[in-house]
Amino acid sequence: MEDTFDPYLVEESSSAAAAFPAKDPDHGWQKVTYAKRQRRSSNAADPNRHHPNGLPHAGDSSHVFASVEQKALERRRALESATAVAVVAEAGTTAPRSRPAAATSDDEDDDSGAEASRGGQENGEAAKKVKQKKPKKPKVTVQEAASKIDAGDLGAFLVEVSVSYESQQDIQLMRFADYFARSFAPVSGSQFPWTKMFKESPVSKIADIPLCHISESVYKTSVDWISQKSTDALGDFVLWCLDAILSDLASLQAAARGSKKSVQQSPAKAQVAIFVVLAMTLRRKPDILINLLPTLRENPKYQGQEKLPVIVWAIAQVSQGDFAIGMYLWAHFLLPLICGKLSGNPQSRDLVLQLAERILSGPKARPILLNGAVRKGERLIPPAALDLLMRASFPSPNARVKATERFEAVYPTLKELALAGSPGTKSTKQASQQLLPAAVKAMQENNPELTREAADIFIWCLAQNPDCYKLWEKLHLENMNASVAILQKLSSEWKDYSTKLSPPDALRETLKHLRAKTRRMMDSSAPYVILGVLYAYLLSLSWTPDTLRMMFASKYWLPELPGIAKMFANEMTLASAWIHLLAVDLFAARCLMMV
Structure with missing residues (x-):
């Protein structure tokens, strides 16, 4: 389609142009201006609009926050420069990161400067947190902590405690435990996982933990001081130590099960110290645990399969101090457990047998035990314990277990102790x-x-x-x-x-x-009276079909009955014949006994 030229339009446009005055140099065009921008620039150029201190007049609303923006900008620049210097100083790197570009638009919000300032502060604090690393503490083992305990310092401390709390032996013993708690303060829980050791290690190994790390001089200083304390104070102290250990065990088990119930857990340093002082006390005063035996039996706090390793460990400490007392506790407390409540648990049975084997395998254990077979009128192996041992060593063929051979191995020595x-x-x-x-x-x-x-x-x-x-x-x-x-x-x-x-x-x-x-x-006629009662009882039961079938099946019990079963008309007479045959057998036995 071709474009056409319309002469009418040319004429119309020329006539419109002729309507403007000839004196207009812009030929009808107008310049567009922004009054707000002109007003803002003129206000900035007028020095009389500000106070002498540089602040704008109260009525000047165009730059009310000019001073605030200026101070915010200065703070932001100072903070950025400080952050850059800190980053360079710590990381040893080159120039700091480039600062964010400032807003140049006149229409930008007035609060952008404050937000940028806060953002710079947060970035600076985050950088500091990331870069600052706490130095790792060196891991200290139980052996290393024990080697730093000085026997002389311990002795001086115990003398001071004995003088300060002369009439309060319970406080003296607590201060004694606190001394070892401070000594084992650097030891972490990972260096003394006692529950894992007790579960996975044999009794021969756990019996010396953690006392094997204590020097001979420290041990001697401690036990000499312990020997001066009363039996009652030591008994309460031993129970306190056991309660602390079992409380820690309960907290560990609750954490393993994911229980929401919070149980107060002692730190690792306290646990190491408690095991150390408890082992020293039991080895020096083993008869303390005999006095506590009724409490261990009756209080459910000390009962249960999960608590048995702790009790076995405690009795192992006693046996280190006195073989006879250790065997007494084994026979009176542990053996009834594995033959009664814990009879069906192989782990508990193995643990208790390990302790017996350890005691009997000790140097000169047999003569020592025989000399102390009777202690204050009580036998190390009481008759009830010998009966349990006899049944465990000689069970019926279908009741034998893996531990039967181990019972058979220790039975002769234990029987000798029981009959000594x-x-x-x-x-x-x-x-x-x-x-x-x-x-x-x-x-x-x-x-x-x-x-x-x-x-x-x-x-x-x-x-x-x-x-x-x-x-x-x-x-x-x-x-x-x-x-x-x-x-x-x-x-x-x-x-x-x-x-x-x-x-x-x-x-x-x-x-x-x-x-x-x-x-x-x-x-006497007693057998016949008994037989008559039995006869009447069977007749009373014979009216039921089940009883009749049972009595009829009883013909297989006696060899005489099948041959004469045909002589009887029904099962009732057959049952009567069975009773009479019993009477004949009893009479024959009587005649034989009289011969």
Whole structure:
């Protein structure tokens, strides 16, 4: 499409141009001006608009914040320069970062300067926090901290404490523990993970922790001072130490389980010190733990599988000071635990057996234990403990476990300790009177190995105490199987027992009495009365279908019954025949006993 020229438009434009006066040099164009900008520039150029101090007049609203902006700019520049100098000084780098460009637009907000100032402060503080690094403290082990303890300084401290708190031994012991807490202050928790060590290390290793790091001079100074304290004060101190250790154990377990319940946890330095002072106290005064034995048994605070390693460690410290007291605590407290409440826990059983093996393997342990087999009228291995050991060492074949062989290994020595003592003494008589009924009960359990061992202990009781013969007569009628086992053992091993039961007059008289008791029992009508009661009871039960089936199945118990089962019309008469056959067997047994 082609463009066309319209002459009418040219004429119209020329006529409009002719309408303007000829004197207008701009030919009708106007200059655009901004009155606000002109007013601002004129105000800045007028020096009379400001006070002599440089501040603008109150009525001047164009630059009300000019002085504030100026001061903010100066502060920002000073802060940036200080930040740059600090960065160069610390990092050793080159020039500081470039400052942010200032706003040049006239329309920029007046608060931008203040915001930039705050931003510069925050950036400067962040840079300082990142660059400042605290020097790492060197890790101090328990051994290093223990090596710095001076025996002379400790002795002077203990003398001062003893004088300052002469009548307050409990405070003296607390200050004693506090001295070691300050000595082990540099030790961190990672250097003494006692719960992990107790769980993963054998008893032979944990028994010397952490006392193995204490020098001989420091140890001697400490135990000599401990020996001067009263039994009551030391007992309270030992309980306080155990409570602190178990409290730390509870807090560690709560943290491992993620429990929200907060438990106060002692620092590592306090734990090291508590273990050290507790070990020293128990080794120097081992009988303290015997006095606390009722508390350990009755208070649930000291019971439980998770607390057993701490108790085993404490008894191991006692055994280091006295083998006999350590064995006493093992037999009276630990052995009943693994044969009772913790019988099904292999870890607990292993821990307790390790302690027994450690005590028995000590230098000259056997003669020391035998010499102290009876302590203040109490035996190291009481009759109840020997009964537990006998059953653990000679279980039924289907009840054997891995620990059975270890029980069998320590059983002979522990049995020797339990039976140690001179015949006729008070402790021996008491032990024999308690062991004889336990042996009779063990012989009734249809376990050949246990029966032989129990029979041997039964004969020992007869040799130690003549009153045991009378006790045998009382138990004979209710435990005839035990009497048979004893007589068989005596007849087969009479050469060995003849010297122990010499003179045999008491045994001969007892056998006569036993035979007379048996004859009187067979002559009496008591068996028939019992049989009649049983007969009536079975008849009362025979009216149920289940009981009839059971009685009919009982024909397999007696060899005579299957052949005569056809003689009876129903199951009721068959049950009656079964009862009568029992009566015939009982009568035959009576005739044999009378021969």
